[in-house]
Structures are given as C-alpha cells and as structure tokens.
Amino acid sequence: MTLSTKDFHPLLSPPFQMTFHSPAKINLWLRILGKREDGFHEVHTRLCRLALGDTVAVEHLGAGTSVRLTCSEPAVPLDESNLAMKALRAFERRTGRTSSWRIHLEKKIPAGAGLGGGSGNAATVLKACNELTGSPLTLAELIELGGQIGSDVPCFQLDTPAADGAGRGEQVTPVDFPWQLPLVLIKPPFPIPTPWAYKRWADSQEIPGVLYTPQICPWGEMVNDLERPVFEKHRLLPSLKMWLLEQAETRAALMSGSGSTMFAVAETAAQAATLAEKARERVGETAWIQTTQTGG
Numbered sequence: 447m448t449l450s451t452k453d454f455h456p457l458l459s460p461p462f463q464m465t466f467h468s469p470a471k472i473n474l475w476l477r478i479l480g481k482r483e484d485g486f487h488e489v490h491t492r493l494c495r496l497a498l499g500d501t502v503a504v505e506h507l508g509a510g511t512s513v514r515l516t517c518s519e520p521a522v523p524l525d526e527s528n529l530a531m532k533a534l535r536a537f538e539r540r541t542g543r544t545s546s547w548r549i550h551l552e553k554k555i556p557a558g559a560g561l562g563g564g565s566g567n568a569a570t571v572l573k574a575c576n577e578l579t580g581s582p583l584t585l586a587e588l589i590e591l592g593g594q595i596g597s598d599v600p601c602f603q604l605d606t607p608a609a610d611g612a613g614r615g616e617q618v619t620p621v622d623f624p625w626q627l628p629l630v631l632i633k634p635p636f637p638i639p640t641p642w643a644y645k646r647w648a649d650s651q652e653i654p655g656v657l658y659t660p661q662i663c664p665w666g667e668m669v670n671d672l673e674r675p676v677f678e679k680h681r682l683l684p685s686l687k688m689w690l691l692e693q694a695e696t697r698a699a700l701m702s703g704s705g706s707t708m709f710a711v712a713e714t715a716a717q718a719a720t721l722a723e724k725a726r727e728r729v730g731e732t733a734w735i736q737t738t739q740t741g742g
Contacts, residue, residue, distance in 0.1 A: 469499035486614035498738035504574035510546030558637020560703030569602035643704035650675035
C-alpha cells in the first residue's frame with residue numbers, strides 16, 4: 447500500500463486525502479490442513495504481492511456520519527457488503543469514532559479472481575482511516591481487525607513483498623522475497639466464490655492426468671489444495687493449467703487462491719508477453735489476461 451500524492455479522482459483533494467496502491471496477490475502455495483471447530487479451515491499459505499493493483503483514495507471530511515463509496519467498476523457493489531465499507535465500519539466500532547468519508551476505488555483487479563482485490567482494498571481503507579485520524583490503532587490491532595473482515599486482509603497490512611498466513615489466514619508472518627517473477631494472469635469470464643470452494647474441498651476428487659503435486663521452484667513448492675474442488679466443476683481450468691505447463695515459456699503454473707485466475711511464472715518479462723499472446727489465441731477475448739510481476 448504505497449502512498450502516492452497523485453490525485454486521480456476529481457472529488458478528492460488534499461490535505462485530507464490519501465491515495466494508495468492496493469496490490470493484487472497470488473498464492474504461491476495454499477495448503478488446507480483441515481476444518482476447524484469455528485467452521486473455517488486451517489490453512490498454510492504464502493501470499494505474494496504483485497505490481498498490478500487497484501488505486502484507493504480515501505478522504506476524511508471531518509465531523510458527521512455520511513459515507514460515500516464510488517468505484518470505477520459498475521458491477522462492484524457500493525453498499526455495506528463491500529469489503530472496503532466493512533473495513534470502515536470495523537474501524538469506527540473499534541475506535542468509537544464516526545466521521546464523514548469519501549472513498550473511491552479505481553479497479554484493475556477483477557472480482558472473484560482469487561487475486562485479493564477486495565481484501566487488499568479493505569486493508570488499504572483500514573490503514574488510510576487510521577492515518578487520517580492520528581493513528582489510534584497499532585499495526586497489531588489493525589491486523590487483528592483485518593482478520594475479522596477476511597482471511598487475506600491481514601497479509602495485505604504488512605508492507606512486505608510476501609507474507610505467510612496460518613490459522614484461517616489471520617496469523618501472518620512477513621517474508622523476505624527477493625525474486626521478481628514475471629507472471630501471466632488468466633481469468634476466465636466467471637468468478638468462483640471462496641466459501642463454495644472451501645465447502646467442497648473435503649469431498650472433491652482429483653481428475654486423472656492433471657498435475658496436483660507440488661512444483662519444486664527456487665522460491666518454494668507451488669501447490670494449491672483448492673484446485674481439486676474447483677477443477678472438478680470448472681473443467682476449463684485444469685485444461686488451461688496443463689496447457690500452460692506445456693509451453694516453453696512456463697516455469698510453473700497454478701491457480702491463485704480459490705480461482706478462477708490461473709497464473710504462470712515465466713523466465714523473463716519478454717517470455718511472459720509471448721505467453722500472454724499465445725493464451726489470448728487459445729482462450730479467446732472473453733478471458734481477462736494480464737502480464738505483471740511479483741513485488742507490489
């Protein structure tokens with residue numbers, strides 16, 4: 447969440463505005479260890495921030511209770527179900543402070559993609575609200591509050607290239623990640639609800655001929671246990687993964703989070719661009735395809 451002075455939205459102006467880069471993420475690995483007594487799943491995952499991201503502008507208007515949330519993407523809900531709104535409300539409850547706010551989301555991360563767009567926005571809003579009101583909460587308190595909003599939110603509150611998540615994701619550890627990996631992201635024209643994928647994990651089966659075992663890489667073993675339930679229903683995704691692994695430009699390929707984004711690690715940025723063009727020819731214009739790199 448890098449602070450920027452750029453004012454991209456005409457409604458928002460200094461000195462009460464903060465504008466942040468809200469990065470996307472991929473899961474380099476995601477292991478499910480079992481279901482917990484609270485209904486969530488115990489996981490071990492590594493989230494890696496990307497250069498690709500949304501831009502979030504937050505303006506503190508002072509006394510009052512009015513909140514205006516706007517977004518560049520018409521399909522994004524602007525009511526209390528939006529994670530950015532949930533973050534603001536959680537901050538108000540924890541601090542006992544209510545104010546008037548304006549929040550604008552400039553979206554580049556697609557929804558339902560497994561790239562953490564909503565979670566990153568929530569973490570950004572928590573940080574902005576805290577800084578614009580004199581930092582009443584510590585980082586540890588913000589991380590704990592973020593865990594109440596969503597399992598990926600705490601990792602986004604660490605300004606490190608990567609972070610490990612444990613528990614249901616709320617137990618976070620910063621990770622030194624020196625690699626800048628060239629990536630191709632491919633999201634088919636359908637979202638996958640995260641709760642749906644976790645609910646079907648225990649009873650799902652592997653598809654013969656599809657690689658699920660860990661891919662050994664210098665930065666760790668790449669594996670995603672949620673591929674099993676998601677691939678079982680959405681057969682385009684295992685086909686896409688195996689196609690990516692067959693390409694000369696690909697070092698490794700995996701589904702990010704609960705999907706539906708598949709990503710491939712390439713050797714160089716030029717090879718990532720070549721692979722993206724090949725993917726466009728294969729999956730057509732209805733898919734969202736983007737090149738980027740780790741290190742947001």
